[in-house]
Amino acid sequence: xxxxxxxYDLTIGAMFVALMAIGANITAWAxxxxxxxxxxxxxxxxxxxxxxVLGSRLGAFSLxxxxxxxxxxxxIFAQFGGGPSMIVAPTFGFIVSYIMLAYVAxxxxxxxxxxxxxxxxxxxxxAINYLVGTNWMYFAYQLWLDIPEQFSYGxxxxxxxxxxxxxxxxxxxxxxxxxxxxxxxxxxxxxxxxQEAA
Numbered sequence: 766x767x768x769x770x771x772x773y774d775l776t777i778g779a780m781f782v783a784l785m786a787i788g789a790n791i792t793a794w795a796x797x798x799x800x801x802x803x804x805x806x807x808x809x810x811x812x813x814x815x816x817x818v819l820g821s822r823l824g825a826f827s828l829x830x831x832x833x834x835x836x837x838x839x840x841i842f843a844q845f846g847g848g849p850s851m852i853v854a855p856t857f858g859f860i861v862s863y864i865m866l867a868y869v870a871x872x873x874x875x876x877x878x879x880x881x882x883x884x885x886x887x888x889x890x891x892a893i894n895y896l897v898g899t900n901w902m903y904f905a906y907q908l909w910l911d912i913p914e915q916f917s918y919g920x921x922x923x924x925x926x927x928x929x930x931x932x933x934x935x936x937x938x939x940x941x942x943x944x945x946x947x948x949x950x951x952x953x954x955x956x957x958x959x960q961e962a963a
Contacts, residue, residue: 778819786831789841789843806843809891810936815863815867816868817883817939821867821868822871824871825868835860856901856902857901857905866891883943884940885940895929899922902921
């Protein structure tokens with residue numbers, strides 16, 4: 766039987782929704798963080814943390830709430846975007862992927878809370894983010910957006926390669942940070958105690 770979410774769960778989950786909104790728009794405070802006019806974000810980093818810190822269920826739920834809030838119009842996506850029209854945006858697949866990566870990364874660390882597993886979970890989450898998001902982008906341009914000249918599947922992955930080094934480094938940092946947090950604080954919190962009791 767699945768445990769009901771407590772007020773504590775909802776509060777800490779809401780914190781990650783807020784962190785995602787901030788991470789999506791980090792260039793509003795640091796405008797130099799952009800590549801070729803495309804803003805860099807901390808969303809993947811925070812989504813990985815949501816999974817490995819909150820666990821598979823609460824992590825995925827928090828990012829589902831983030832996505833739904835954005836779709837109903839809250840300006841919490843990158844560049845303060847929001848609204849139902851975001852579904853057809855070429856980058857919307859990355860937002861969908863955050864829910865999936867948080868669930869999978871959370872499941873992995875729930876199996877074993879060791880440092881290698883935290884880093885593995887973070888890297889697997891990053892792979893899900895890139896596979897889902899990049900393929901969504903490709904099919905968006907193929908099916909409902911204007912296709913740029915000389916457009917190809919390889920070009921889409923070439924675009925994403927610009928961000929890969931940053932995201933690889935941040936994924937490893939997320940794994941290291943979450944493991945440290947687990948050993949120092951999280952193992953004593955109501956979040957972990959309720960997960961262990963479930």
